[in-house]
Amino acid sequence: MRIDKFLWCTRYYKTRNMATEAAKKGHFKVNGQAVKPSREVFPGDKILLRKDQINYGLTVLNLPENRVGAKLVDLYRTDTTPKEAFEKLELLKYSKDYYREKGTGRPTKKDRRDLENYTDDSPVE
Numbered sequence: 001m002r003i004d005k006f007l008w009c010t011r012y013y014k015t016r017n018m019a020t021e022a023a024k025k026g027h028f029k030v031n032g033q034a035v036k037p038s039r040e041v042f043p044g045d046k047i048l049l050r051k052d053q054i055n056y057g058l059t060v061l062n063l064p065e066n067r068v069g070a071k072l073v074d075l076y077r078t079d080t081t082p083k084e085a086f087e088k089l090e091l092l093k094y095s096k097d098y099y100r101e102k103g104t105g106r107p108t109k110k111d112r113r114d115l116e117n118y119t120d121d122s123p124v125e
Helices: 003-009 016-024 070-075 083-097 109-119
Strands: 028-030 046-051 054-060 077-079
Touching: 003 016, 003 028, 003 046, 054 083, 070 077
Parallel strands: none
Antiparallel strands: 028 046, 046 054, 054 077
16 A cells, blocks of 8 residues: 555545645655655554654554544554654644734734843843
8 A cells, every 4th residue: 555545544644635745745754764655555664754743653553445433543553653742742832822923913012011021131120
């Protein structure tokens, strides 16, 4: 089975086209080698997948006939992703919460006061 089809079948990507595009960008490695979307995967292969700033590690157990339900995904792969990767993603979410999107306009009054307090060297009374 093709790697893009396998990752679509095991619900890592919403559409097969998204999986194919990710493979073309070099987000997949099978047994340590960068692969094209048409690369065949077999049981026992180890897949490294970069998605949403997380490096997922997978081991192929079996090949599904077609797309499977979320509860049945564990029959076809073993997830070897370290827990530190998910903790790192949580920290990234917290760091991005405060800041506005680029191009959303001038700083607000609160933002300006925070900047002034940050750069002001005099003691706060």
